[in-house]
Amino acid sequence: MLDIIIKYAVGGFPIWMWPACAGGSAVIYFLFHVLSSLPQIRPYAFLIKPVSAIVFMISIFMYGGAGVDAIYKAAFKEQQQQLELAQQASTDATKQLTDALAANEHLVKGRNYGVSQIIIKDTTKINADCNRINNDAWEDYNRAVKNTGSKQLPAAGAKQ
């Protein structure tokens, strides 16, 4: 509730109101004798000095608070702008990297295709000297592929 009052009531006051209030209360304070001589005000004359003094202090205080608030708002706005720029730069960098990754992966797969075509072309020549690889070689190769350390047992934590 207090937050709402601060935000929509006190926070909504224009800054010029505080020096105006301070000046007004100072004038009232120094015109105490004149005001207390008026018959309509005379019954409340004892309140003029303390109330005007308090209003003066509060107004000055609030004027200072409004100034600090304005400084914070300006700093916040500047920080927000820097953040927006950084976020845009971050998004751009990520997109650039995404594009580069896709292009490089495409390139790697393209080279793989090229090599596979060469292997297909050379299949007869490759298999001429070694038509069938040794069973142990086959197993050892797969063991290496699967990162399995032992002939009997797979290495701890290794995928099968």
Place this chain on the structure above:
Amino acid sequence: MKQLIVIFVFLLTACANNKPPAIPNWPTVPADLQQPAADLTPLGANQHNLSDLISNSNDNYTQYYILKEKYEGWQNWYNGQQKIWQGLK
């Protein structure tokens, strides 16, 4: 006097109207870098030719190069983001 104190406290809080800090969004990692790493392909049961072995090696080396790209991509992404966000201050 009590009312005066309440009013004074109320006015004091007017200066404590703090603004929320500007919170940046956590940068998004490229989707490619979040994909799980593919396993290497072993030789099939009926693949006993040397050409099968070379072909299989070609595929597995390709996996390595794809993962290398992703690994370097992670490094580039992290260093790039660090440079951007540390430049704020």
